[in-house]
Amino acid sequence: MPVLTTEVKTEKSVDKQNSETQQHISNTAAKVQLQSVTKTYANGSHALLDANLEVKKGEFLFITGPSGSGKSTLLKLLYGQELPTQGEVIVDECNVATLRGDRLSLFRRRIGIVFQDYKLINQRTVAENVTFVLQAQGYTRKEIQRRLEPTLKLVGLLSKADCFPDQLSGGEQQRVSIARAIVSTPPLLLADEPTGNLDPDNSWQVIQILQKLNSFGATVIVTTHDEQLVRRCNHPVVQVRNGKLSRK
Ligand SMILES: Nc1ncnc2c1ncn2[C@@H]1O[C@H](COP(=O)(O)OP(=O)(O)O)[C@@H](O)[C@H]1O
Ligand SMILES: [Mg+2]
Secondary structure, three states: OOOOOOOOOOOHHHHHHHHHHHHHHHHHOOOEEEEEEEEEOOOOOEEEEEEEEEEOOOOEEEEEOOOOOOHHHHHHHHOOOOOOOEEEEEEOOEEHHHOOHHHHHHHHHOEEEEEOOOOOOOOOOHHHHHHHHHHHOOOOHHHHHHHHHHHHHHOOOHHHOOOOHHHOOHHHHHHHHHHHHHOOOOOEEEEEOOOOOOOHHHHHHHHHHHHHHHHOOOEEEEEEOOHHHHHHOOOOEEEEEOOEEEEO
């Protein structure tokens, strides 16, 4: 499996690795569809109401909306953490609600997820936080090493590989969590308010990293309520209001 390569070098080997990565991600980039999806939680909260959405392969989409409007629910439906009450969630022709056990685990391996609160393990170094999922998935040590360095370079943290999360700034911690999400070169990257705890400079860095992965062909969906950030980028936007979606 190809790795992420970040530096713009002219060496043939790096060029080759880059184009391998681009080809791999764009061959497998994910298409996402919501068809008349309603999500009502057990307590009666209506998070989504008859929501329809199509995200093309390789698209970079922002999802905006006030707190409580259903943004996180939408992402949870996409990676199968929640099931729709009605309607269908389809990722790459696969109805997510039909996946169980190993098939659900394999499906989730194709999705990178970034959260607002980083979710790093404090007792592990940056490198360990980035690679432990690969270890759990049985990647060889050689393959893990092959992937680690370019991924840390992409997020600008190679020099911090041996630091622990509490030795890093918030922006750096979020970049570790992005590295963890992208080290397996997932064709679909979901980021739930990844800039929610960051200042404008760090937010912009995070968006640029997500755009870089998108430029390799990955489908990227980012929730945010930072209108300024959305305006600064020229990506399509879907607004969620009271569980209803509309393309802006
Ligand atoms: N696990 C849950 N159980 C019950 N209600 C929930 C749960 N998660 C979210 N909700 C409700 O669903 C609505 C949408 O929440 P959420 O998707 O988290 O919105 P957002 O991410 O836009 O803030 C809110 O009214 C919220 O209270
Ligand atoms: Mg949320």
